[in-house]
Amino acid sequence: MSSALSIRGLRKSFGTAEALAGVDIEVPPGKLVGLLGPNGAGKTTLTKIACGLTRPTSGSVEVAGAPAGSLEARSHTGYLAELFRFPGWLSADELLELHQKLAGSGGGAAERAELLELVGLADAREKLVERMSKGMQQRLGIAQALIGSPRLLLLDEPTSALDPGGRRIVRGLLEEVRSRGIAVLLNSHLLSEVERVCDSVTIIARGTVVASGRASELGGDNSVEIDTDRGMERYEGVGREGIPKLVAELVGAGRSVYAVRETGSTLEDAYLEAVGGESR
Amino acid sequence: MTAAAATSTAPTQWRAGAIIVGHALRETVRRRVLLVVAALTLAFLVLYTLGAAFAFEEAGEFDQGFSSGLDDRTLTGATLEGLAMFATLFLGAILATFLTMGVVRGDAETGMLQPLIARPAGRSTVLLARTAGAATVAAGYVLVVYAITVAITSATGGWTPDNPIAAGLLLAVAVVIVTAISLLASVCLASTAQGIAVLMIYGGGITAGLLGQIGDALGSESLERVSVVTTWLLPFEAIYQSALYELTADTGGLTGFALNLGPFGGGRSGGFGLLAWAVAYVAILLGLGVWGFRRRDI
Numbered sequence: 001m002s003s004a005l006s007i008r009g010l011r012k013s014f015g016t017a018e019a020l021a022g023v024d025i026e027v028p029p030g031k032l033v034g035l036l037g038p039n040g041a042g043k044t045t046l047t048k049i050a051c052g053l054t055r056p057t058s059g060s061v062e063v064a065g066a067p068a069g070s071l072e073a074r075s076h077t078g079y080l081a082e083l084f085r086f087p088g089w090l091s092a093d094e095l096l097e098l099h100q101k102l103a104g105s106g107g108g109a110a111e112r113a114e115l116l117e118l119v120g121l122a123d124a125r126e127k128l129v130e131r132m133s134k135g136m137q138q139r140l141g142i143a144q145a146l147i148g149s150p151r152l153l154l155l156d157e158p159t160s161a162l163d164p165g166g167r168r169i170v171r172g173l174l175e176e177v178r179s180r181g182i183a184v185l186l187n188s189h190l191l192s193e194v195e196r197v198c199d200s201v202t203i204i205a206r207g208t209v210v211a212s213g214r215a216s217e218l219g220g221d222n223s224v225e226i227d228t229d230r231g232m233e234r235y236e237g238v239g240r241e242g243i244p245k246l247v248a249e250l251v252g253a254g255r256s257v258y259a260v261r262e263t264g265s266t267l268e269d270a271y272l273e274a275v276g277g278e279s280r
Numbered sequence: 281m282t283a284a285a286a287t288s289t290a291p292t293q294w295r296a297g298a299i300i301v302g303h304a305l306r307e308t309v310r311r312r313v314l315l316v317v318a319a320l321t322l323a324f325l326v327l328y329t330l331g332a333a334f335a336f337e338e339a340g341e342f343d344q345g346f347s348s349g350l351d352d353r354t355l356t357g358a359t360l361e362g363l364a365m366f367a368t369l370f371l372g373a374i375l376a377t378f379l380t381m382g383v384v385r386g387d388a389e390t391g392m393l394q395p396l397i398a399r400p401a402g403r404s405t406v407l408l409a410r411t412a413g414a415a416t417v418a419a420g421y422v423l424v425v426y427a428i429t430v431a432i433t434s435a436t437g438g439w440t441p442d443n444p445i446a447a448g449l450l451l452a453v454a455v456v457i458v459t460a461i462s463l464l465a466s467v468c469l470a471s472t473a474q475g476i477a478v479l480m481i482y483g484g485g486i487t488a489g490l491l492g493q494i495g496d497a498l499g500s501e502s503l504e505r506v507s508v509v510t511t512w513l514l515p516f517e518a519i520y521q522s523a524l525y526e527l528t529a530d531t532g533g534l535t536g537f538a539l540n541l542g543p544f545g546g547g548r549s550g551g552f553g554l555l556a557w558a559v560a561y562v563a564i565l566l567g568l569g570v571w572g573f574r575r576r577d578i
Binding site: 014048051052053054055071072074075077079080081083084085086087089098099101102103104106141144 | 289291296299300303307310311390391392394395396397398399400401402575577578
């Protein structure tokens, strides 16, 4: 089975400015890949090229084996732009119906109801877009992107306007999407979110990939601080996965454990190291 | 994401185009565009009815006791209908401009376009469908308003155009050309600049046409040359002149001569060549629009 998204040697220039300078990314089917990078790193440009809104200067981009931007590729893609606006005069249900028609989805009312339920908008079916909060519109945008069960979901900052409750809904939704075999490229500034839900992470800066791998691998060695009856104790080289065992051993030895905190290198540290502290 | 939804087949480009046309037409109804236009048009038609009634009445009084050879009913009716056509085309041009406002660049800047063109409908389909939707509404509007003004002119003064159907259809063609100009402008310009540009182009075309008529009356070859060049560059003006011509195509003598002197009478027939050029012109504009839209990074 071909990759949901395969990017090879992707370059994109706007005049003399090079936004992407040879990027390679692979998103396997059913995997959730986080795309990180400082402002202006080329994340949005990459996402737009993947869904055919922007043309690459060179390199190859394929969605489910079809050239990005082709009708076949777009029929396999769900996309939510960072900056989007839906017609305010449509209700949530009507908007999804319009996109069902354009995507050729045969899901009908059942698919629309399920998607609205999935994004927590089941009660807003008849609500006009113009009367929705930005957060509701963003969740509706995700539902729109999921119309027709695409093989690849491209989400560009999908949680930027969401409150913590909305973010939790989206996290759950992403896990649900992954369980259904849909691949996701998640472009986000929220490292904690990416760390929690993504199978792997790609960090780009100045148009090139500067780090790539599992979040836990990028984070490097972790250490743990444990608040016990003897005071705060630090354990080096204990990954997140090793915490339950360590706590069980301590409790088994008759110690009291009050709190546990990871203190080692995190994705944030790895990110800042990879981008050289760059921020725009 | 139900089992049924998992099987999605991209619609044909015709089907996608029909969906977008339907969406655009629905928008004009839901956003109350048609309601506002209908209310304002009604005001225009009431004014036109009053004006026509007074004009025919006073024209009849003016001719009493004279045998000038002028057919006052035809002179008044053709001039009034010419004025009505001018106003109708103007309103149609405004409608076409606003219906196509920001269709490409403007909607791209606000993020309205991206969700649509990320779907498996080609950019050319989106652009042509939006053109078809706007042209249908604008041309339909012009035909309806024109038909009502003809009925009013006939009811108030007992005069009807010599070729009423040809005149109406030509007027509709003129507004389709304005729609195509506006669509092309939407590919290149942001919304405000697009609206200003199209209305200025429209005003320029109409002014050039009037200059041509003045040149014709004064025998000025330079002015007539300006008018001819403008006709080829902006054929909606020449089509409008052809529509005016159809109002009094069979009227001759002193009445025909007098009508030719006025700004809303006479006109010039461009013939089949002009119509062919108008069709080619719209095709060229849309072709340029599609080409520009396809090359644009959104």
